Amino acid sequence: MSGTSNTTEGLYAAAKNVVADLASKLSSNSKIVTEQDAEFKVLHERWTNIGKKTPAAIVAVATEADVQETVKLCVAHGVEFVPKSGGHSLWSTIGAEGIIIDLTAFNAVVVDKEARTVTVSGGSQIKDAVAPLYKAGLCAPFGTANTVGSVAQAVNGGLTIFSGILGQTSDAILSARLVTAAGDLITVSATSHPELLYAIKGAGTYFGLITSLTFRASPLSVLNSPDGTIWKTAAPFPAARIGELISALAPLAASPEPRAAGAMVITKSPHGDGSTIVLASLIFFGSSEDANAHFAPVKALGPFVWGEKRVSYANINDDFDPFCVTGGFKRHIVAGVPRVPGEPAVWEAEVKAYESFIEKEGAQAARSMACLMYVGKGEAGRWEESAYGHRNVAAWIEAVCWYTEEKSYEAAWEWQVEALRIVTERYEVGETETFQNSQRETPIESRFPGEGRLEKLKTLKREWDPKGVFTDVLL
Ligand SMILES: Cc1cc2nc3c(=O)[nH]c(=O)nc-3n(C[C@H](O)[C@H](O)[C@H](O)COP(=O)(O)OP(=O)(O)OC[C@H]3O[C@@H](n4cnc5c(N)ncnc54)[C@H](O)[C@@H]3O)c2cc1C
Numbered sequence: 001m002s003g004t005s006n007t008t009e010g011l012y013a014a015a016k017n018v019v020a021d022l023a024s025k026l027s028s029n030s031k032i033v034t035e036q037d038a039e040f041k042v043l044h045e046r047w048t049n050i051g052k053k054t055p056a057a058i059v060a061v062a063t064e065a066d067v068q069e070t071v072k073l074c075v076a077h078g079v080e081f082v083p084k085s086g087g088h089s090l091w092s093t094i095g096a097e098g099i100i101i102d103l104t105a106f107n108a109v110v111v112d113k114e115a116r117t118v119t120v121s122g123g124s125q126i127k128d129a130v131a132p133l134y135k136a137g138l139c140a141p142f143g144t145a146n147t148v149g150s151v152a153q154a155v156n157g158g159l160t161i162f163s164g165i166l167g168q169t170s171d172a173i174l175s176a177r178l179v180t181a182a183g184d185l186i187t188v189s190a191t192s193h194p195e196l197l198y199a200i201k202g203a204g205t206y207f208g209l210i211t212s213l214t215f216r217a218s219p220l221s222v223l224n225s226p227d228g229t230i231w232k233t234a235a236p237f238p239a240a241r242i243g244e245l246i247s248a249l250a251p252l253a254a255s256p257e258p259r260a261a262g263a264m265v266i267t268k269s270p271h272g273d274g275s276t277i278v279l280a281s282l283i284f285f286g287s288s289e290d291a292n293a294h295f296a297p298v299k300a301l302g303p304f305v306w307g308e309k310r311v312s313y314a315n316i317n318d319d320f321d322p323f324c325v326t327g328g329f330k331r332h333i334v335a336g337v338p339r340v341p342g343e344p345a346v347w348e349a350e351v352k353a354y355e356s357f358i359e360k361e362g363a364q365a366a367r368s369m370a371c372l373m374y375v376g377k378g379e380a381g382r383w384e385e386s387a388y389g390h391r392n393v394a395a396w397i398e399a400v401c402w403y404t405e406e407k408s409y410e411a412a413w414e415w416q417v418e419a420l421r422i423v424t425e426r427y428e429v430g431e432t433e434t435f436q437n438s439q440r441e442t443p444i445e446s447r448f449p450g451e452g453r454l455e456k457l458k459t460l461k462r463e464w465d466p467k468g469v470f471t472d473v474l475l
Pocket residue numbers: 047082083084085086087088089090091092103122123142143144145147148149150151152153154156157158159160204205208209210211323324437438
């Protein structure tokens with residue numbers, strides 16, 4: 001380390017030295033901003049203000065060379081850094097001892113129609129990739145949020161509504177370029193460092209700063225519609241009917257139908273009348289007739305509205321935009337369970353817990369929600385083994401808090417823990433899994449389950465990042 005010490009002042013000074021050194025080394029489109037600069041506020045915005053810190057500087061890189069230079073200099077000076085792309089996680093923030101490498105301007109997307117691939121730069125968001133893919137008559141299994149970083153979502157496993165047909169997002173990764181902890185820029189593929197390809201498909205952010213990812217793309221026809229559209233509905237019911245809804249939905253969620261995905265969401269009515277509703281948010285890759293036949297048991301319950309529509313692949317995430325906005329205090333935690341929890345009493349208890357949280361914290365917390373989600377499974381063994389270890393999850397239980405008054409922190413956390421407990425206590429210890437795109441405080445075995453997976457990843461981590469430049473997770 002040059003001129004630093006382990007004192008707080010030493011660390012702050014080291015970060016400042018790196019920033020000063022970088023100024024002359026980065027490309028003309030890059031930017032370095034500190035709290036004093038007008039642009040800082042915008043670049044510092046995040047999906048959630050929970051845990052938000054103020055870094056020594058934000059280095060907004062524009063090229064692969066910028067990324068490599070910044071990582072090398074930080075490593076050489078012993079300065080901590082965090083990459084930030086979509087800013088939707090709790091982890092891309094750091095205090096005055098470190099810097100944020102902001103990748104948002106580094107967002108090129110190249111679709112190769114002939115080779116059926118899409119290559120995204122390290123900071124591109126899901127919406128940047130989906131639109132040009134659709135234009136080329138192709139699709140890839142990205143996540144359900146336009147502004148989430150396409151790299152971070154994919155390399156942390158990548159839950160997706162497309163999984164029954166196309167696998168998890170990480171299953172579609174063909175290759176990557178990344179800057180290692182040693183500052184080298186390497187290509188990772190089936191023929192170049194193949195052992196790292198395993199790691200990148202589920203634990204990628206712990207092994208390097210990924211400057212680009214290439215995904216397999218598939219013709220839109222795999223979506224089982226002639227025009228690249230997908231069938232969707234959002235059918236609301238009064239919360240008092242949750243027992244009937246879960247009784248109709250659970251057998252569908254447990255069925256092996258790869259064309260369907262769905263969620264059951266407990267939240268407050270968007271009409272602001274204070275009532276709690278339960279929403280069946282359903283997706284089907286196929287004709288509207290087949291979709292209606294598949295979901296007939298839900299439709300037969302008579303929701304307020306059935307609200308079905310067909311949405312193009314390019315716009316599949318648009319309904320979710322209101323949930324992607326920056327600011328406020330939000331956090332999602334999830335638990336994966338091996339059997340769909342279909343007992344009405346469990347979900348009636350969920351509604352009760354949700355209502356007592358909102359009653360206590362008031363309308364400013366009313367956009368919080370508790371959900372059951374399931375995605376198509378696809379046939380076992382179809383996808384290569386990788387760091388993603390959640391193939392046995394039948395359904396995910398999610399609790400999302402969203403409040404605007406910071407004082408609600410404790411109450412929100414207590415409710416979230418309780419919301420997961422209500423469902424997961426029915427399973428044996430070790431049967432419940434957690435997802436590292438959502439939480440990173442849970443036991444690591446629950447994030448990388450499966451025989452030999454964790455050991456293999458730990459061995460790779462010791463080889464590629466022994467000092468924990470990209471966090472000490474897996475060390
Ligand atoms: C509204 C919403 C919807 C979501 N939907 C889905 C979904 O459908 N499927 C799913 O799987 N997950 C989903 N998630 C979870 C989401 O994928 C993770 O939170 C993801 O980490 C966010 O990525 P980001 O780039 O937006 O966030 P960031 O906070 O910018 O980055 C997330 C993590 O990745 C690191 N990172 C970012 N870019 C790089 C890079 N190029 N190289 C190396 N490390 C990098 C950051 O340091 C941080 O640790 C959703 C989250 C939200 C808030």
